[in-house]
Amino acid sequence: MTARERRTRILQMLQLIPILSVLVILFGGALVMALLQSLGFAPWFGINTFPDFSYFGSLWGSQTFWVSLWLTLYYATVSTLLALVFGTMLALALIKAFPGKWLYKYLYKLPLMIPYTVGIALAVIMLSSGGVLSRIVAFAGLIDDPGQFPQILKTHYGWGIIAVYVWKQTPFITLAVYAVLLGIGRETEEAAAILGARRGAIFFRVTLPQILPGIVSSTLICFAFNVGAFEAPFILGGGFPDTLPVVAWRYFNDADYTLQLQGMATVVSIGIVAGVILFAYLWVYRRYERRMGRH
Amino acid sequence: MAGGNDTLSTRLSPFQKIYLLLVAGFIVGPFLPVIIQSLAFRWAWPELLPGTWWLEQRERSMLPLAWDYVLSPYSRVWEATVNTVFIGLVVTAICLAICLPVARLLARESFAGKSAFEFFLSLPLIVPEAAIGIALLMIFIRLGLAGSYAGIIIAHLIPTIPYMVRMLTAVYQGLGRDFEEQAMILGARPLQILWRVTLPMLLPGVVAGALFTFLVSTNIFLLTFFLGQGQVITLPTLLFSKISGGNLDTTAAGITLIVTLPGIILLIISERFIKEEAFGKGFGS
Numbered sequence: 001m002t003a004r005e006r007r008t009r010i011l012q013m014l015q016l017i018p019i020l021s022v023l024v025i026l027f028g029g030a031l032v033m034a035l036l037q038s039l040g041f042a043p044w045f046g047i048n049t050f051p052d053f054s055y056f057g058s059l060w061g062s063q064t065f066w067v068s069l070w071l072t073l074y075y076a077t078v079s080t081l082l083a084l085v086f087g088t089m090l091a092l093a094l095i096k097a098f099p100g101k102w103l104y105k106y107l108y109k110l111p112l113m114i115p116y117t118v119g120i121a122l123a124v125i126m127l128s129s130g131g132v133l134s135r136i137v138a139f140a141g142l143i144d145d146p147g148q149f150p151q152i153l154k155t156h157y158g159w160g161i162i163a164v165y166v167w168k169q170t171p172f173i174t175l176a177v178y179a180v181l182l183g184i185g186r187e188t189e190e191a192a193a194i195l196g197a198r199r200g201a202i203f204f205r206v207t208l209p210q211i212l213p214g215i216v217s218s219t220l221i222c223f224a225f226n227v228g229a230f231e232a233p234f235i236l237g238g239g240f241p242d243t244l245p246v247v248a249w250r251y252f253n254d255a256d257y258t259l260q261l262q263g264m265a266t267v268v269s270i271g272i273v274a275g276v277i278l279f280a281y282l283w284v285y286r287r288y289e290r291r292m293g294r295h
Numbered sequence: 296m297a298g299g300n301d302t303l304s305t306r307l308s309p310f311q312k313i314y315l316l317l318v319a320g321f322i323v324g325p326f327l328p329v330i331i332q333s334l335a336f337r338w339a340w341p342e343l344l345p346g347t348w349w350l351e352q353r354e355r356s357m358l359p360l361a362w363d364y365v366l367s368p369y370s371r372v373w374e375a376t377v378n379t380v381f382i383g384l385v386v387t388a389i390c391l392a393i394c395l396p397v398a399r400l401l402a403r404e405s406f407a408g409k410s411a412f413e414f415f416l417s418l419p420l421i422v423p424e425a426a427i428g429i430a431l432l433m434i435f436i437r438l439g440l441a442g443s444y445a446g447i448i449i450a451h452l453i454p455t456i457p458y459m460v461r462m463l464t465a466v467y468q469g470l471g472r473d474f475e476e477q478a479m480i481l482g483a484r485p486l487q488i489l490w491r492v493t494l495p496m497l498l499p500g501v502v503a504g505a506l507f508t509f510l511v512s513t514n515i516f517l518l519t520f521f522l523g524q525g526q527v528i529t530l531p532t533l534l535f536s537k538i539s540g541g542n543l544d545t546t547a548a549g550i551t552l553i554v555t556l557p558g559i560i561l562l563i564i565s566e567r568f569i570k571e572e573a574f575g576k577g578f579g580s
Contacts, residue, residue: 012404015396019416019460022393022452026431027419034430044437090318093311106566107319113558115514115531117538121551122325124543125332130340132328138341146340154541167321221420228423230517235539245425249521252429263429271426278421 031271038265045257055265064241065266069273072243075158075233076226079165080219086166087173088215092207094174095181112171119164120235127152127160153236160236165229169222173215180214181207209292216285220278227274244270326555332548333361361545365553370546372553375533379557382444382519382529383512386451390459390508391501393452398463403472420457427453428521435522442524450518455508462507466500506565513557530554 040052059065090108094101111119126132134149143149153160192206233243242250244266251263307315332338335345364370400406401413419427431450432441440446470493478492494501516531523532534554537547 012396012400016400018393019397019456022449022456023415023419026434026449027422027427027453030427030430030434031422033434034426037433086318089311089314093307093315096307096311097305098307098312098315104315104319106562107322109562109566110322110558113510113514113562114555115516115534115558117516117531117534118551118555118558121534121538121543121547122329124538124541125328125548126325128542130542132325135341135343139343144341170318171322224421224423228425228427228517230425230428231520231535235535235541245423248425248429252432260433264433267426267429270423274421274423274426 034264034267034271037261038268040261042261045260047258047261055261056269059262059265059269065247065269067241068244068247069269071156071158071233071237071241072227072245072270073273073277075161075165075243076223078158079162079169079226080223082162082166083169083173083222084215084219086170087218088177088211090170090174091177091181091211092203094178108171108174110171111168112175116164116168116229116231119168120160120232122167123153123160123164123236127163129153154238156238158233158237161232164232164236165222165226169225172222173218176214176218177211180211184210212285212288216281220281223281224274224278228270244273326552329543329548329551332543332545333365333552335361335545361549364546365549370550371528371533372530372550375528375530376553376557378444378527379513379529379531382448382451382527383509385448386455386512387505387508389448390452390455391505394456394459394463394504395501398460398467401460401464402467402470416460417457419453424454424517428517431518432521441522442526444527446522447519447527450522451512451515454515454518455511458511459504459508462504463497463500466497466504469500470496502568503565506561510558510561510565513561530557 036050038055040047040049040055042048094104094108124131128134129146129149129151133152134143134146137143137149138146188206188210189202192202197205228245229243230245230249234246234249237243237246241247248263248266248270251259251266254260254263331345334348337347338345365372368374397416401409428450435441435446435450438446440449474492474496475488478488483491513529514531515529516535519527519529520532520535523529528536531554534547534550537550543551
């Protein structure tokens with residue numbers, strides 16, 4: 001390496017400093033601090049029992065934690081799967097030519113552009129017991145009091161939460177799959193059709209393997225987001241036991257500040273659970289790729 | 296081919312036509328009652344349309360009716376809008392400045408630990424936001440950044456950097472370095488090359504990345520809510536405080552529509568000026 005090359009090299013590395021300082025110090029630092037605090041390191045509260053696993057012990061020892069974990073994963077998984085199916089179907093339809101396609105390209109991206117809180121407001125006006133759906137049912141003469149309308153929001157089934165996630169994330173998955181579909185073209189599908197493959201076979205054996213990278217990356221992002229989402233379960237959830245992010249927030253805002261450490265243990269648990277699931281997902285996907293002879 | 300295969304037809308199947316209509320209803324349908332609610336004076340159950348519209352009671356507006364209230368300073372809508380746009384612009388500018396050199400490096404150089412670095416860069420996308428938010432809040436309280444614009448702007452960088460880097464890297468990969476080399480041979484200085492060759496060629500991708508970053512920033516709720524501590528309000532947190540009780544009155548309906556507006560504007564801008572593939576590039580694995 002000449003001195004000049006070395007100088008450009010150093011210059012390049014210097015340009016990485018801003019991004020690294022944001023990600024390492026803030027993002028990495030936040031995670032490390034969360035871990036330390038969940039293990040009893042909080043000298044500013046006069047608490048320093050590091051390493052102390054009692055916060056995790058009492059958290060994981062309580063039954064409500066496991067209910068919360070189950071609810072968190074249930075909402076996240078169901079809505080990611082629904083968004084995946086709806087989004088892929090939408091991308092497959094959008095790839096075709098039809099009148100009014102330009103309008104659809106605006107329309108389907110709308111939820112992507114607006115905050116989750118708008119989705120929650122829509123769920124409230126549509127699905128609450130005094131909402132539009134309940135009025136329509138009443139108009140049909142099936143009920144004559146809003147109390148008779150089956151409760152959709154604020155139950156642990158989480159229909160409202162799932163509806164908001166699906167509404168917001170279907171466009172996200174559509175966008176990712178649509179971009180991949182545009183990239184691969186139709187030649188392989190045509191070849192399969194000429195060779196006599198049926199519709200189902202073409203989708204599952206030709207199209208799906210090719211759009212899989214887009215599906216995996218977009219569902220990873222959606223799932224991780226859903227696990228850590230706060231506002232939808234906070235407003236539309238069924239109350240105690242809440243999903244883990246809401247539990248963590250409640251601990252954190254408790255007047256008893258020692259509960260903040262319990263909150264940190266909850267935060268770290270969310271991270272561990274999400275990490276394990278996402279890595280398992282990626283691992284399975286990598287194995288599949290290797291079996292297909294890619295990478 | 297006789298009885299041609301449906302999948303390969305370039306036209307929609309009947310099922311797909313129905314599906315598209317259902318999707319349209321699912322996505323935009325719920326906005327209709329919100330618009331009606333924002334214009335209603337009295338809309339009791341089980342009326343499908345309001346019994347009394349706002350216009351009919353216009354002279355009796357001692358009560359803060361939806362739009363009177365939304366457009367008045369009491370609703371803090373204007374304050375939230377200014378905050379949202381301001382934070383979004385600053386986040387976009389900083390994000391662009393720190394991501395451009397990184398994207399250039401990732402697209403053109405190979406170095407030890409590159410794939411690990413790329414993985415690290417996308418990590419904020421897959422670490423749950425609540426975990427980052429609460430952990431950051433602890434640090435920010437200690438640093439005195441909680442409840443400040445600076446704190447929120449820094450926090451917004453975390454989820455926006457991964458998208459920006461990916462989109463800009465894709466742009467750099469498509470650019471090649473021939474033009475820059477030619478300019479160098481012709482005697483251009485590095486800054487001149489950046490300003491007159493690289494940036495104009497990167498511009499479409501940079502605009503796409505900037506729009507997307509702005510969009511992500513304006514939509515962030517959790518980080519703003521946790522780290523803003525109620526002292527800095529943006530459109531998503533303002534709406535949250537209106538609907539956290541679980542019902543949507545006329546003023547909340549008005550605010551919902553206001554919060555939707557920037558998204559519609561961004562949607563139109565991005566569809567008119569950005570090629571379809573540009574957004575997709577952020578998602579390749």
